Amino acid sequence: MDYVIIGNGIISLSTAFRLLQRLPDNDSITLIGPSARPGSATLAAAAMLNSFGEIDAYSLQSEPDQYLFELSHRATRMWPEFEGELIQAAAEQLPSACGQCEVTQGGCFGQGTYLINNACADELDDRNFDAIVNALRDFNEPFDWVNPRDIPNYHPAQHQRATRAILIHNEGWINPRIEVEKLDRILLSHPQVTYIDQRVTRLNRSQTRIESVTLNDGQVIDGDKFLLANGASVNALLVQSDLDLNVQPVFYGIGISLEIQSPLHPHKNCIRTPNRGGACGIYSVPYFQGPGSENDHVLIGASNVLRPQPTHHGRLISIEHLMRSAVEEINGHFYNAELLNINVGWRPSTQDTYPILGKTSLDNFYIASGTKRNGFHLSPVLSEILVDLLMDEDIDPRFHQFAPERKVIHDLSREDAVEIIVSSLMSEQYQHNYRPSNIRMNEQVRQTYQDDIERLHDKVGAKDWGIPAELVNMYRYGHAQ
Template sequence: MRYVIVGNGIIALTSAFRLLKKLSPGDTITIIGPQARVGSATLAAAAMLNSFAEVDAYSLRSEADIFHFELSHLATQMWPEFERELIDAAGEKLPHACAKCQVHSGGCFEKGTYIVNNTASDELDDRNFDAIVKACTDFNEQFEFVDPANIPNYAPATDCRASRAILIHNEGWLNPRIVIEKLDAILTNHEQVIVKNGQVERLGKVHGEIASVLLEDGEEIAGDVFLIANGASAGNLIKRSELGIEHQPLFYGVGVSLEIKAPGYAHKKCIRTPNRGGACGIYSVPLFQSHDKINDHILIGASNFISPEPFFNGRVASVAHLMESAIREINANFFDAQLVRVNVGWRPTTQDTYPMLGGTSIKNLVIATGTKRDGFHLSPVISKNIAAVMCGEVVDERLGMFAPERKPIRDISREDAIAMGVESLISQNYQHGYRPSGIRMDRQYRDYIRRDLEELHDKVGAADWGIHPELINMYRRGFAK
């Protein structure tokens, strides 16, 4: 059997890794992706293993959202053992940074996320913080309230200090670059794996099945089972290939993260706010380098805006906002930190914001994309299921909710969507310096946004469903319907 995987991000590589254990003699896996990994959401990720920390006031209200949360929670539980599997599989090819890894601590894997509830934004932060606490309580997740003043290396500006904070013990972080290095070492050195540095131009369909992929340089690669897992670019590839399958729009969630070097202020655990303004708030995450180095690198994130096309460079406003927010909300001493790298990642975002996972009406074509900012975190559970689908095995039937050819899931009511939209836009504005002159001005501005969103819902025919706040501009511009 010849398996062909399009993409070389975390979903593609972990799916290939899972397939290794299912191969028979003579089987091959071909992985195709550009070595430079431009726009890689994986390499821009903080790799926070956060499930409960991602809950907000509108979470867990539908069957699809609850199932997605279950997958996320399962992935958090799977990561320690999965990391051990990767270390064992790499063997002598283990990256130098992993040479003394203890898996659970002391390396590129560590547990613990602090959630701080500060006053840098508006009251939406308070409601989302309360929702996280409630979810942890309801699901018996281990957490505790802590004094914000006792959080290591948390030293915000006075007017941004937190009034409340919790520590979620089992949600942690990884260095995504080291994990990718491990996967590359495992796969490139396996005798049944072929790694191609290239870009797939199109898939070739013959007699109702995919027969081959054509690379930009003209090389054609035949196969028996194909996986499209090239992130946000998957939609354009499917369109170019004229496969005759229908799928909802897939957008580029362009995000910027910053790698800084902060001598004297190294982190051991994640520090983050709740989700705010349709995104993940502000966070700082340890970025482990090596056991023989001073580990004072930190990842700051993250910005996000939805676009129908890719952006290859970070926007100045995004970089400036992250820098200022990290200094004011996490540690005022970051003003003296060194900027090591600006990462730009294209998070694959569907119209309904849920992933596209599983087989298609073309029986030898599987798709795995649309994971937004959760791809790295979800990769242990997604890869396990995708490898099973590629081998014709039975998986949880609930994954059918996220089938690639489904109609958009519309599980937000119009009323909730408009309320979410108003709150998200106000929250965004507060983060960027919005200060109303008085209560009346704020009320007038909220009323204006509400009327505008009601008109948008009317325009697109959203009478009994609602537009997710992240997709407002895509509906406004006609890229989502």
């Protein structure tokens, strides 16, 4: 059996790794993806390994959302062991940055996330913060209240300081570049893996199967089972391959993160706000370089804007906002840090915001995409289930609700959706310095948004369902229907 995996982000790499652990001697894996990885979400990620930190006031209200959270929570528990397996498999192929690593200490993987609640945006932050605390209690997940003044390397501007903070012990982060290098090395050096530095330009269908893929240099690669996991570009490849599958749109959730070097003020822990209207708030994460290094790099994230087509460069407003927020909300000393990299990644973002994962109606064709802003964190658990599927083993039937050809999930009522969108838009405005002259003006602005969003729902025929907040512009401009 030859498994062909298209894409070389964290979803493909972790799945190839898991598959390799269970691969019979005569089977093989062909992994295809350009080594330059343009628009790689994986390389732009922090990568925070958060499940509770991603909860907001409207989370966990539907079955798909609860199940996705269950997977995410399981991923948190799997990470230390998964990391241990990778280190063991890499053996002498380990990247130099991994020397002296003891899995949870002394390396690129760390745990202990400070969640702060400040007044820089609006009251949506407070509600999201409360929702996280309530969920931590409901699930008996360990956390501690901390005095914001005691958070290491936290020096916000006076008027932007947090009044509440907690430490979530098990939520961590990892340097994604070191992780990708480790996986690349394991796969590249394995005799059962062929790693091809190319793009797939076409999936070739013959009746009810994929027979082969064509690469951009014209080569044709045959295989028995095909997994398409090329991130946000999944749609583009499906369309140009004329497969006639009914897969919902996957948009480019364009996100910026900034790598800075802050010599006198390095981070030891992740510090983040709750999610905020339209994006994941502001966060700063230690960006480990290696055992002999000063380890004073910090990753600042992240912006998010959905587009039907990719863009390769960051918007000034996103970069400016991240820099200002990091200096004002996290650490004033960052003003003196050096800006090393502006990462641009394309989060694979589906029309209904849920991932597309599993087998298609073709006999030997699987898709794994749409992980939006949690794909890195989810990779240990998704890769395990994807390998079960590829090997025709039974899986939890709830996973099938994310099947690639499912109908678009509408799990929001129109009323809730309008409320969420208006709250998100107001939060977004406050993050960008909106200051109403009085409370009436604020009510008028809210009402203007509300009327506009109600009209948009009417226009797209959303009578008994609601538009997810981040999809507003995709519906407004006809990219989602």
